[in-house]
Amino acid sequence: MFRVVLAELRKLRRPTLVLGTLGAALFFAALVTSFLFLLIDDPNGNGDRGRQIGREVLSLASGSVTGFSSVGGLLGLIALCVFAAQTAQEYTYGTLRNLLVRQSGRLRILGGKLIANAIFATIMVLFSAAVSIGISVALAPRAKVPTDLWFTSDGWSAIIHTIINVMIAVIGFGIFGMALGLLLRSPISAISVGVLWMLIIENLLGAVKESALKWLPGSQLNTIAIGGSETISYSHAMQVGGAYVIGISIIAAVLFSRRDVAN
Amino acid sequence: MSSLAISVRDLSKKYGDRMAVSHINFDVPLGAVCGFVGPNGSGKTTTMRMLLGLISHTGGSGQVLDSSIDEPEKYLSQVGAMIEGPAFYPPLTGAENLKVLATLGGFPIDRVQTLLNQVGLGDRAKSKYKTYSLGMKQRLGIAAALLPNPKLLMLDEPTNGLDPEGIQEVRALLRSLADNGTTVFVSSHLLSELEIISDYLVMLRKGEVVFAGKIEELLLAQQHVIIAKGQNHADLEKILSIATSMGHSATIRNNEVHVHADADWASTLNRAAFDAGITLTQLTPQLPNLEETFFEMTGDK
Numbered sequence: 284m285f286r287v288v289l290a291e292l293r294k295l296r297r298p299t300l301v302l303g304t305l306g307a308a309l310f311f312a313a314l315v316t317s318f319l320f321l322l323i324d325d326p327n328g329n330g331d332r333g334r335q336i337g338r339e340v341l342s343l344a345s346g347s348v349t350g351f352s353s354v355g356g357l358l359g360l361i362a363l364c365v366f367a368a369q370t371a372q373e374y375t376y377g378t379l380r381n382l383l384v385r386q387s388g389r390l391r392i393l394g395g396k397l398i399a400n401a402i403f404a405t406i407m408v409l410f411s412a413a414v415s416i417g418i419s420v421a422l423a424p425r426a427k428v429p430t431d432l433w434f435t436s437d438g439w440s441a442i443i444h445t446i447i448n449v450m451i452a453v454i455g456f457g458i459f460g461m462a463l464g465l466l467l468r469s470p471i472s473a474i475s476v477g478v479l480w481m482l483i484i485e486n487l488l489g490a491v492k493e494s495a496l497k498w499l500p501g502s503q504l505n506t507i508a509i510g511g512s513e514t515i516s517y518s519h520a521m522q523v524g525g526a527y528v529i530g531i532s533i534i535a536a537v538l539f540s541r542r543d544v545a546n
Numbered sequence: 547m548s549s550l551a552i553s554v555r556d557l558s559k560k561y562g563d564r565m566a567v568s569h570i571n572f573d574v575p576l577g578a579v580c581g582f583v584g585p586n587g588s589g590k591t592t593t594m595r596m597l598l599g600l601i602s603h604t605g606g607s608g609q610v611l612d613s614s615i616d617e618p619e620k621y622l623s624q625v626g627a628m629i630e631g632p633a634f635y636p637p638l639t640g641a642e643n644l645k646v647l648a649t650l651g652g653f654p655i656d657r658v659q660t661l662l663n664q665v666g667l668g669d670r671a672k673s674k675y676k677t678y679s680l681g682m683k684q685r686l687g688i689a690a691a692l693l694p695n696p697k698l699l700m701l702d703e704p705t706n707g708l709d710p711e712g713i714q715e716v717r718a719l720l721r722s723l724a725d726n727g728t729t730v731f732v733s734s735h736l737l738s739e740l741e742i743i744s745d746y747l748v749m750l751r752k753g754e755v756v757f758a759g760k761i762e763e764l765l766l767a768q769q770h771v772i773i774a775k776g777q778n779h780a781d782l783e784k785i786l787s788i789a790t791s792m793g794h795s796a797t798i799r800n801n802e803v804h805v806h807a808d809a810d811w812a813s814t815l816n817r818a819a820f821d822a823g824i825t826l827t828q829l830t831p832q833l834p835n836l837e838e839t840f841f842e843m844t845g846d847k
Contacts, residue, residue: 290650297637377633380600381690384627385651387599387618543601 287386287395288402295369295403304365304403305410311357312411313418316350320422338428345441346423347433351415355449355508356501358411359456360481362404366457367473369400370464380544389540397461404453412446445510451521452508455528456481459500462535500527548612551576551698551729552597556606559592565753566592569606572748572758574731579724581740581761582733583840584750590733593750594629594700598622611698623651626696628704632687636676640667640686643675644693653693661689666715680707688716692723699723701732705739717743737837749840764839772805772812775828776819785826788818802828 295301319336322329330336331353341349373379386392423430432438459481463473481501489496496502497515503524511517552574559567567589574580584590595601597610599618613620634643644658662671665685670678678686684707691699699720705713713736720730721743734740740747747764749757757764774785782798789796789805792814796805805815809831819826 286650286652290646293642293646293649294635294638297642299637372635376635377630378635380595380598380629381633381647382650383600384598384622384625385647385693387622543595545595545601 284391284395284398287392288399290382291369291396291399292402295399300365304361304407307361308358308407308411309414311361312351312354312415315354315357316415316418317422319350319353320419320426320428323426323428338426341423341426342429342432343441344432344435344437345445346428346430347416347419347438348412348442348445350419351412352445352449352509354411354415355452356481356505358404358408358449359453359501359504359508360478361407362400362453362457363460363463363477363481364474365403365460366400367460367464367477368470370396370461371468371470371473374468375470383544390536393465393536393539397458400457400461401454404457405450408446408450408453412442412449416442448510449508452504452524455504455507455524456501458528458532462531465535465539498523500524503527548609549576550574550609550612551578552580552608552610552731554593554597554606554608554615557593557596557603557608558605559589559596559601560604567596567603567750568753570750570753570755572755574729574746574748576729577724577727578745579720579730579732579743580746580748581737581744582731582748582750583735583737583740584733587752588750589753590750591630591702592753594627594702594731594733597700598625598627598629600629621698623694624697625700626691626694626698627700628687628691629700629702631703631706632683632690634675634683634686634690637674639672639674640678640682641671643686644690647690648693651694653695657693657695661692662686664692664719665689666712681709681712684708685712688719696728698729698731701730703734704732705734705736713739737840741837770807770809770831770833772807772809772815773828773830773832774803774805774815774819774826775801776824777827781819781824784822784824785815785819788822789815792818 319329323338328335336349340346373382382392383389420430460473460477463477464470467473467476485499485501488499489502497519502515503520506512506515506520507517507524511520550573555571556569557567558565558569570593582590592601596603597608597615599615599622603615608615611621611624638646641658641662644661645655648655648658659668659671662668665688667682667685667689670682675683675686684704688701688704691701705716708716717739720732724730741761744761746759747757747761748755776782776785779801782801782803785803786796786798789803794805794807796803812829812831816826816829
């Protein structure tokens, strides 16, 4: 498995992929965090879906990562696209047959791919966290947000917890992408279906019946990223989201290990 | 340790109602160059994929390097393969592509440059794969197949897209690998090339083996062909009719009459043609080559 991870990392470290992915992640992290502080007095809200996040919330110990936790869902979508593309491209390029000739253990290939992509996603999350926290620190004085509690022991604990939660969410989104890549065997189809579902279909379903959001996968992963919400608890999101991730992983692994490689 | 590199018994693959490969049997001895031929869709690639564990078989059994094809992990580290053309990551360089496979297989990374030099891509190692010509892609595929220093090399149409010089180089490479003990199992549509380099031949037609054995046995078993040509194009039909009237099958191919008859019957044909007022400008008894035999046996004219 270790060799598979190293081989996958060789593919992932190409400059266009690294710079493109990090560029998108950092852009969203910077944008969302900047809006949070720059629009703090805007009557239309400064958070997700017009939510108002005031100074009293941002001055808490978790204030430095409030912006970062909000960007978790977008980082998740980026991870979904990367994981899906990296998996499905093996079919479109026909390279899967090369991989399987050099490493016939199909589950080892899958596991190695997942670990390598997870490492890639972790780096993306850590960079985004650094940028988001940096921007928060830089913009807090201008937005008149006290930062006294941000780097206390409670503040650091909040930072670590948020990074872990975002990481769990991002890898969860990535696993969905990987599964879609395996099922659909085309990067374009996998990314289209994944993004369409997570961004549009879940939101439409939520708009029609809000309680549906408690049971939809993307909503659970978003909730994990922000550490729980008023309507969905963290533990509920972990259980339901985890069940989705495990379920789709099993389906994808069974398909991948049994399906003929005929292209 | 058996003396066979590949051995298949009743190996079959069924897709829905269609038998892609039907109960095939053949052996490939260790150290041999074995040609694998058949018309398009005859099951060559499917067979190779089954031997590499890429697709499951629906019947029969197979052994590669003494291990069952149900346990490909036991032999794949000693097998190099290029199936259905080269397949690599376009945004990576040629060298990076090979390094991915070398890392995956646990082969020394410094072998990559040696192999790139060996296939004539040493100076393009740092170029992206997407900038390679078809011939260069093919060479990279061959280099990838050689990564494990294989005991068995399985190549599907390795000379596709290569220029005559490249074809000659691949031929020499395969021969030298075989001379050093590597078994080469190679499919190609260039039958004249296979005839030159192969010791053994497996011929498929519609998913069934029509011949498996030494290539010289196949050619020797074929009836001689007498190739005759007259001064005028109109003479061809007359020569054809003379041959058939004397009980020999004959066909017109490439402005020549091919008569299936022993070599010593040529003098009889010459006399009969002379009596019919035809001056033969060519009268050549010869054994059919692999291409003619292939057409004969597969009915794929």
